[in-house]
Amino acid sequence: MADTASISARDIRAAVERNTGLRARDLAETIGVSEGELVAAKIGHGTVAISAHPDDIMGAVPALGEVMALTRTPSVVHEKVGTYGNYQSGAHAAMVLHDAIDLRIFPKHWVFAYAVETVTEAGPRRSIQVFDAAGDAVHKIHLRDASHHDQWATLIETLALPEQNDRPTVEPRVPPSPAQERPDRAEDLRKAWSEMTDTHQFMQLTKRLKMNRLGAYRVAGAPFVRRLDQTAVDTLLDRLASTAVPVMIFVGNHGCIQIHSGPVHTLKQVGPWNNVMDPGFNLHLRSDHIAEVYEVRKPTKRGEALSVEAFDKDGVIILQIFGMRTKDADHVADFGALVQGLAGAEVQA
Template sequence: MNDLTPARLRELKRDATVRPYDLAAQLGLSEAALVEAELGYGATRIDPTLARLIPAVQKLGEVMALTRNRSCVIEKIGTYNEFHDGEHAAMTLDAEIDMRMFPRHWAHAYAVEAAGADGSRRSVQVFDAAGGAVHKVHLRAGSDLDAWAELVRELALPDQAGMSDFASRTGPEGARMSEGQAETLREEWAKMTDTHQFNTLVRRLKMNRLGAYRVAGTPFAEPLSVEAVPALLERVQAEGQKVMFFVGNMGCIEIHSGPIRTLKPMGPWLNVLDDRFNLHLRADHVAEVWLVDKPTTRGPAISIEAFDEMGTLIFQCFGMRSDRGGDPDAWARLTRSLPAAGEA
């Protein structure tokens, strides 16, 4: 599509009635390419290195943190606190903005300023090597604009011209199973003392998360009906349960810890519209739901996990621990009450 010059892309963005994510898909481009069309017109290419970027974002004060995958968007309002860097994984640990970040996927980043109906809109937008969105930070009315100016000035990269050569996007992995390792998987699963041991276990057995659930079966992983997803949100809200809701992609996982107060279904979307927490979930993308039970030294870690038709994880939901205000027994009862696979 040679006619899609930066000028033409800017024009299409101005006239678009859909979000940039959807416009990019319609045009067969990466979302980052739409941002790069604005270089010199409000967008600045900045350093995506976490050790520089996240401390600069923290100085902005209160912002909105957004992480998404194809089927789910999570938005949390707060401040980026307690940043811990790492070569393979980094994190922010805050009651509101709680994230796990994987640096190798933070390939492109931009500071974006655009005119809006209510004034200038400012954001930091991070993308992977293929130009897919990893994480976004949206400034709010009370954000520190001096810190924003400093972020743009200090993190701007020398190259502010030319479009990036984005990598080709790899397809979804799907469920990777190793039926011959079923007995070993179940034996090792039963011996786990921490949920983080699960990823190491399935990698060693040449499987992935969904593949392991299918192989392990009851009592470790039980398939539920896709109707378990709206039922989960409704019952968490009705019972006032405190949960940990994980939404992410390969580069970033964002976590909501606490209750769900306001549910607003709209078409295929299941929406949580709380004061400082929003969730937008495409229920029609859910193809598999699993009730998963992993042993830990603190007791069982029970989760509800949803996957799309390509085997990609959409979300995970855990009950909060009792030392953080949760009720593990009530959470266990709630999860067992959800409709099983095959139930109407």
């Protein structure tokens, strides 16, 4: 990101006042600052800088009761209503496995965090907002009417930083890595793929073969991967809505992955956005950002893991939709029947 030090916090607040109709992310881009800088500029005006470490945040937010968890990228927004709990700490990766809120957290990217309160005619709107080193949003927690608002002041008192800096120093955004393909290692990839017993082994084997996820998908071929038409995700969501087959929908950035487990019911198209609008779960997908889609099959000890995965033009993964398997029921076969009929891509990369 370009040097924005010449823009003062007062300038940023004035721009916010002039552009109340714009979303924070869009306004930040218009001003030429990161969203994190935009939020920080309101310190002392309803915003408080708090500890960004997930151990601290996840230790405090269960007291808020029912909230909305939000994780997003420029291409997709994933929102779940529930309560935080069953937090499992980790130096490199942590988890929340509670109620409807299911997260995988990567602490090194939780760099800035703020408790944000905005006064409206309907009452105060409150949220916890976490940003990475570049000031890009990693995870947000929005209080709802049913939340325990009486715990808000205690949370701030517990987490507030001694230094309240309304112009934090952000780092340049790290550009995404393009697909890393090694066609010369195709046979090694297929052999290692066939020997997997857990999906978590996939990233280890691609790293060993000097590929990344998209590069490996382009190289592997049948029976592990089938490239699908760019419209496949929209078609699949339509089929899921009409059948109520339970799935797991993963959306993440480099700091947080958020997962929905269950059916999809209500779809609504608004401009370029394809929206899931269900009680407790909303998904907002820029379908026009999808450049490549793959049907992916990975062997595991519990049976085949089947997913449909979409990538943008820069090779960044947008979302993954998996067949759902629980201790009580296996819906992978039902999901597979919906996936089987998806159109393949006419041109293979």
